[in-house]
Amino acid sequence: MVTALITQDRAEIRERQDAVFKLTYSVIPGFIAIAAFSVVQPSLRWVLSVGLCLLLLLYVMAFFTFCK
Secondary structure: OHHHHHHHHHHHHHHHHHHHHHHHHHHHHHHHHHHHHHHHOHHHHHHHHHHHHHHHHHHHHHHHHHHO
16 A cells, blocks of 8 residues: 555656656746847847746746645
8 A cells, every 4th residue: 555655656746747847848948039039129128028027927836836
């Protein structure tokens, strides 16, 4: 019974790790794209800053969701 619980716990941990990795793989290119676009279009820097803050907020919300 203990072995089954440990196996289930490991599976849940792996699922959460996979979810964090997938989120990181999608957020990091977003940060890079926003940084690259802000160099090309300095007049739209405020829009890009808002987009960057939204991506960061999504990442933080996902972090707290996975911590539960």
